Amino acid sequence: MAKRMTSSNNQTKRSEKSTRVFKPGTQKKRDEALKNKRQRIMNAALTLFAKYGVNGTTVEQIAEAGEVSKSNLLYYFASKEQLYIEVIQHLLEVWLRPLKSFETHQDPIATLSEYIEIKLKLSRDHPAESKLFCMEVVQGAPLLLNELESPLCELVEAKVKVINSWIEQGKLLPVDPYHLIFSIWAITQHYADFNVQINAVTGKDLHQPAFFNSALKSVKQLILGGITPRMTI
Amino acid sequence: MAKRMTSSNNQTKRSEKSTRVFKPGTQKKRDEALKNKRQRIMNAALTLFAKYGVNGTTVEQIAEAGEVSKSNLLYYFASKEQLYIEVIQHLLEVWLRPLKSFETHQDPIATLSEYIEIKLKLSRDHPAESKLFCMEVVQGAPLLLNELESPLCELVEAKVKVINSWIEQGKLLPVDPYHLIFSIWAITQHYADFNVQINAVTGKDLHQPAFFNSALKSVKQLILGGITPRMTI
């Protein structure tokens, strides 16, 4: 009793949008406008949730940022919680993409190197997604646990097998694949999530190309340096 | 307007505690009881803030967890915000301690190795502190920015100089000291902050000694592997 949002009592109410067609061609336009509006609202919500937390953000703030009225927003999303869920779901998709596209080239170093770069670019270009994901997981991921358990788990396991086979082939020094993956996630996402601290200490951020490059170089050096086989001619 | 907590309008009201002494020896006891109560409340607040966020936690929940009444809590802390500030300040002290005690032994690898271990133990033993610090920084650290700018900055700069001197002496391979420090923070704190995700993927957590040891070993291997000079006999 007396909680803010418990991520449970959700009954989607207005998921069916009016399907009547008046003139041919009008429907598509209508759908697009609606989609844009939903998109605008979700983007605004993402930014604000990442900045103030879910409970620190009001529907009115989101509406203002999305340039709609509060009640209009609640016409498009049944409730604040429903909006949050949709934002999180969309976010997760963006967030798992790099791992899915983790192409396993012949050379493990090239593969991991590419993955690190993709992740660091994601931190640079989608900091709000990174931060909201971070906060959600830190708080116990009440809404994500299901998704984290099945899909992520399988995805990670597949990569773990690849890494282990590299190690068996002597292409990589022995290392625990799970910790390797966690370390890559941790460091690359740190540049987005802790950017305020990084900025306080260095005065720089990832949008400065020089800083981005030095970060990328260092991360690669640290992560890959410990697992690159020495040349033994 | 219409925000939850803006971290500004704070005038500490009840900082002076009654100083009248009735019997000798009673005062100390009284102070201790008071301190214990404040401690209890702050501990409860820390745990709940870390789990539900500041705005997701009500004063009543904290009071319940701290085993005091709501109004009694507000007798000890002028406001929820004031409580939050005190929690954060105490937290920061705990959080900066390892960096302060970053003893610079002769051997850089031993020094860094020890620092990594301390940080990982901190993640294991003080996950709530880690999480709340994380959330605060992710959200822009409105309350911490001052502290982060001066004290942390100087502390880091001192360590950076040490690391650079090691590099000059050839005891360490060239590496950007800032990124090195960030990487250590990122990985070690990740085990506390993202423990839910780590647990979802591996089924394990830092309290299992075997998992702690494998994490420690891997982190050392990754961080130190890329900066340990090769033996060139």
Added chain:
DNA sequence: GTCTATAATATGATAGAC
């Protein structure tokens, strides 16, 4: 110091006109 009201207000959500 502690408790029981209760004030003051912020905020999510709905009703109903247009």
Added chain:
DNA sequence: GTCTATCATATTATAGAC
């Protein structure tokens, strides 16, 4: 679909008795 009230409630904080 959109807007203007407005409701209902949760929640911080205070007043005042004991």
